[in-house]
Amino acid sequence: MNNLGIISKYGYKCITISVVLLILSWIFDFWFSFFTILLLATLWVYRNPERLPQSEDSKAILSPIDGVVEDIKKCNYNGRSYSEILIRSRIIDCGVLRATCDMEISDIKRRNGLNLHSSDSNSNLLNNRATIISKNQDIILRISTSALTSKIYLESITYVKSGRRIGFIKDGKVSLLMPLNTRISLTKGDKVKACNIIGYIDE
Structure with missing residues (x-):
């Protein structure tokens, strides 16, 4: 994976x-401050910090992204029951997606959809979506977009x-989505960063 820069x-x-617009604004002397802020904001949105897993335990489940825990519940997927943690990642959060454990990926499914705001109760079902199965x-x-983004970038792995x-x-x-025997260590409303421990899978 060639994605290790800052x-x-x-x-x-x-x-x-953003750089081209900044240069043009400097040459033609218009809105230079605005385009400087735009460039800095773009660099912030696409920051790519290094993170180390909080645990090397093979049963540890890590957060896949920075954000806020919006819901914790049981759900069904393809006829099986799972424990589900829903994390809302805002544009001010780091958007890098990370593996929650050692993942042997069997399938990646994509579905095109709308770009509704994430606060919409139907957004998870109607927006662009990708599903990674380990x-x-x-x-x-399961990853879904919001009104501010229309694309989910995934590595070919x-x-x-x-x-x-x-x-x-x-x-x-x-x-x-995790096995029902996962001991979850977070509660609704908690802020979480990628690579933080979410819970452990019991034997």
């Missing part, structure tokens, strides 16, 4: 455009170590 590779296009730990990641980068989303929601 700025995510998925932001290069937007940053290049067969070794029975983990499922089949196996990834815990905490490694797997993609990027500027703004949206990430649902983490």
